[in-house]
Amino acid sequence: MKQWAAVHIGLCLGMAIMAGGVRAETGAAACDAAADQVLQAAPAIEARAHWLDARQIAWPGMAPAGSYKLYHSAAGRLALAEGQVSGADGELNLQAQDLTPGELAGTPRQHLGAGVRLSLPAALPRETLQDLLRQQLLLVHDGGDGATQATGLQLAGALDDLYAAAAQLPDLGVSLPARAGTRFRLWAPTAQAVSVCIYPRAQGRASRLQPLSLDAATGAWGGGPAQRLDGQYYRYLLQLFVPGVGLVRQLVTDPYAVSLSADSQRSYIAELAAARLQPPGWAASRSPAGVEAPTDMAIYELHVRDFSIGDDSVPAAHRGKYLAFTDRGSRGMRHLRALRRAGITDVHLLPVFDIASIPERGCLQAKVPAAAADSERQQAAVMAVAGRDCYNWGYDPWHYSAPEGSYASDAEDGVRRVLEFRRMVMGLHEAGLRVGMDVVYNHTAASGQAAHSVLDRIVPGYYQRLDAAGRVERSTCCANTATEHLMMGKLLLDSVLLWAREYKIASFRFDLMGHQPRALMEQLQARLKRELGRDVQLIGEGWNFGEIANGARFVQASQLALNGSGIGTFSDRARDAIRGGSAADSGAALLARQGYVNGLVYDPNGHGQHSREELLRAADLVRVGLAGSLRDVELETWNGERKRLDQIDYAGQPAGYASQPAEVVNYVDNHDNQTLFDINVWRLPRGTSAADRSRVQVLAVALNSFSQGVAYFHAGLELLRSKSLDRNSYESGDWFNRLDWSLKDNFFGSGLPPQGDNGADHALMRPLLADPAIKPGPAEIAWTNAAVADLLRIRASSTLFRLRSATEVRQRLQFLNTGPGQNPVVIAAKLDGRGHAGAGWRALLYFVNVDKQAHELLLPSEAGLAYRLHPVQSAAAAADRRVAAEAAYAPVQGRFSLPARSAVVFVLD
Structure with a gap:
């Protein structure tokens, strides 16, 4: 108990010092002068261990006997040399037991194989766990004579467990409450401090540095001034530990931004429901009807x-x-x-x-020279500006x-x-x-x-x-x-x-x-x-x-x-x-x-x-x-x-x-x-x-x-x-x-x-x-163009081409000309329209003859019926006049004549 209590106190104190370091820079100048700095470099370490939840870690593979310790440093000063860890603010001893793949089945980490389950002390307060995740962490296996294996950690399991309430946050990003003021909210549970830099315009220096407060329940940082800043721009200034980089201070745009300045350099403050963002007639504009399924x-x-x-x-x-x-x-x-x-x-x-x-400013358009159909000159001109062009x-x-x-x-x-x-x-x-x-x-x-x-x-x-x-x-x-x-x-x-x-x-x-x-x-x-x-x-x-x-x-x-x-x-x-x-x-x-x-x-x-x-x-x-x-x-x-x-x-x-x-x-x-x-x-x-x-x-x-x-x-x-x-x-x-x-x-x-x-x-x-x-x-x-339009008209003419259920397809679609005796270059099918709303006809027969030769297809099952060419294809304006002239149906034998390379639809009233 004494060990984890002391660690908790140390963590909170360390965090307060680090957060205070940022907040001491109260002027808006910090938005430019303090941005994108590495305050303490850290070496890159593979992150092979996974947090399963807030209190359990999966160590990959089976490890020999020994102890497991989790070291942490708020300032990012951890180092490992000759089996010894230095720069730690503290350490936690973890309990180990075997972890089987079956225990992970159905979880987001089901891809992990067998390994070791490491448990943090059961009495460790939630606040201490949250503090740990804001720091540099190093998980070490000690075989008895110093660290023999070490790894970083993948944090998702712990963050999803600790901050499950964040899934219900309704207002990430920026909001402009009706009662005035501007509210910012950023989910950044591993950050040590977060502020907002406010810019009056898309270009120019910041006018305000607004510190945000952390909500321990959700891991979101929120707050904002009493004034409405509608039409201005912003970026977040964060201090946090980045694995493989170190403790950094950097400016970042908002992942929930609804608009931006050119080249996405600054997020834009706006309420999308505001009248100034709605063109005349927008409120009345409706998505056209016609798609019921x-x-x-x-x-x-x-x-x-x-x-x-x-x-x-x-x-x-x-x-x-x-x-x-x-x-x-x-x-x-x-x-x-x-x-x-x-x-x-x-x-x-x-x-x-x-x-x-x-590029949103100054993008280029290639000047392509006239050249032969198989020349390399065109691509040379295009690729000379690729990456800088507008495409x-x-x-x-x-x-x-x-x-x-x-x-x-x-x-x-x-x-x-x-x-x-x-x-x-x-x-x-x-x-x-x-x-x-x-x-x-x-x-x-x-x-x-x-x-x-x-x-x-x-x-x-x-x-x-x-x-x-x-x-x-x-x-x-x-x-x-x-x-x-x-x-x-x-x-x-x-x-x-x-x-x-x-x-x-x-x-x-x-x-x-x-x-x-x-x-x-x-x-x-x-x-x-x-x-x-x-x-x-x-x-x-x-x-x-x-x-x-x-x-x-x-x-x-x-x-x-x-x-x-x-x-x-x-x-x-x-x-x-x-x-x-x-x-x-x-x-x-x-x-x-x-x-x-x-x-x-x-x-x-x-x-x-x-x-x-x-x-x-x-x-x-x-x-x-x-x-x-x-x-x-x-x-x-x-x-x-x-x-x-x-x-x-x-x-x-x-x-x-x-x-x-x-x-x-x-x-x-x-x-x-x-x-x-x-x-x-x-x-x-x-x-x-x-x-x-x-x-x-x-x-x-x-x-x-x-x-x-x-x-x-x-x-x-x-x-x-x-x-x-x-x-x-x-x-x-x-x-x-x-x-x-x-x-x-x-x-x-x-x-x-x-x-x-x-x-x-x-x-x-x-x-x-x-x-x-x-x-x-x-x-x-x-x-x-005209022939494709005719096909679209045919599809739109009957719900039989747009059946809504598998049951309807089984009941209404019948393929003809199938099996070993088929003519393989002709697809033929019948759609039964009886009792179907929007069918338009009692039945439809469609044929697709892919051959460069005309074909006849004998369908005794359709003999004696009064099929006629689909109205779209028989109309005077039909694109493929060959269909109207050559496609035919002889009702006595049920014989259908199909022009070369044609799609033909017959209907039965």
Whole structure:
């Protein structure tokens, strides 16, 4: 008892001294003079031990007999040399016992193997535990003759245990109470002192240093002046110990910032409900109706800058900006309205939160010279300014809840990005479109003490997911976040709710959602419904890889683990079958791995050997996609067996994986990987005509449009969009990401794409890019645009293409022309509309003939019925007049005639 009591007194005294050291600098000058200093350097030590909770630590692996001690130093002076620890303010003796993996099952630290459980003294006060976590800590095993092993500690388990009440904090960030005053609240339980630096303007010196007080129950620092500081800027000044760096004093922006100055240097003080942040008409603007269930969604994925940067019908000041969506007469907005009339319901914007990789002041635009279609000159010009240009997809979050400044007319003014984002949303609403966001909570742009790091500079080692040695995991590409930790999960929940409430976002697409817990996504789903009183659709990438794969740390929000949740994941089953190969293909595989629509077996390109069985298997996977990748739908497979879709193999996984149609997002093209046009350049025979390339594009869109589930389309898919074969255009500038709403150019042959992700294939690309016969003209682009619009109209014409339950799919969808005797180049299916609201017809039959030859299909079951061509396809304005002229139904035999490379729909009144 005496030992821990003495330690507690010493800790509190040490903390008071350290906190007083900061608070003694009462002038605002401390905001500049005292910032970003290392007060006491500390060596880097691997953090291999984990706090399981506030009183237990897991020591990795089995250790020999001996004692375990936890040393601490408020000033960060601990050192270990020749088995001896120096610089400690005190030490704690820990009790050891074996720890089995079974004891950790179902916990956030279930990935830890067998080891040693170390227990702190049971009578240790909570306040002492809190003080310990603000200090430098070193855990040592002493075998009897000095320290034989030593490690740092990963703190998340203790912080989540001690500060569980923080999950209920309603006002992290800045708030402006109605009764006047300005309140700041920052969760920083390991900080020794926190103040707020106030700046009257985006530039210039601070006017005030406001100390904050620690709430011991939540670990949050709060307070603020009695005056309203609305419209000013702020940063937090923290003193804390950073493992591997030492005791530091540094300025950090607010992770809950709602707006910022240019280049995110200062957080902005604002209440988003304030009238000055609401454009005229904002309160009355509503997300358009028409989506009663997730399967009603037809999503158009669009990048803000791509939309308008090359559109000369947009005022020059608006190009590449939020405000381009307010220019009703521009070609781009006219195109979006046409897509809405055809059936698109949602525009999903690539990341529009605060992005680390785009300079918000003085960004550059490459000056690309005129050069040959296969030249290296274009990429040289683009890459010469990459990193300093105005372009990036934006998958590198800096501040999750603030709009990106480079898309605002003035990034320096904290008001502009909020107002103009809202004006963009209003512009899309006026066009009849709901607005969705692509969000990226699975990683941050940086961690540690890097310039773009925020979270890790406030609570070091907490927000990022760490490996066994305490290093930040980077399986996503960048610094992974630990959304399984209480306050990173809360940040996700609070941030998404803010976007939905304050910006009227109707749906969200989660990047690498499989890196997040299913439980967190379900909590988000319920909270949005509860607090907004409306459904907010959630979809995401449910890929299963990295350190969390196969449930290593928690039940993931991944494809195979989300069934029954109502949350949608992108399905790669039909995507790969339709396009051919996989997203990872390179080199000769790009040419050899033909897919269902681009010639597999029936139109070989001379670069690969394929069998009829491969074509049959591909046709079955296409049918899996058409059935919504549902687990319990049955299909007569290529070899005559009748199987549930979850019994059909897809690369070692079940092809059918979802429980309901809402849990599947169907797509054949998105921002990742080659565009559909470009992948078809690789896989179609070189001599394929421009007209047939357009038809192949439309076939893929047809299969996507007819599939049960959520329909997803990449911007420009309808325009034969090309990125000049670029497989990863995230940093390829405006040049390789162009869109032409005038329908004159698809930009194939814009030069060899950037070396980084494409250089190994440049030799294969050159002859393709240089071939003028491959590049479509305005006539082919216009035809494709019209044909895709017809397909969207067909999907929108009947709820049978948008069934809401697996039961409905089982009862109403019947595949025809299946099994070993099928014609493998024709997909045929029947949708039963009897008694179904919104069906429009008693039945629908759709056919997709991918062959370059016309085919007839005899369906005795449909003989004698009065089928007619779908009204969209029989109309005088139909894009594909071949369908109206050549598609036919002979009722006596049930014979259907299908033009080459066509998608045909018949209806039964």
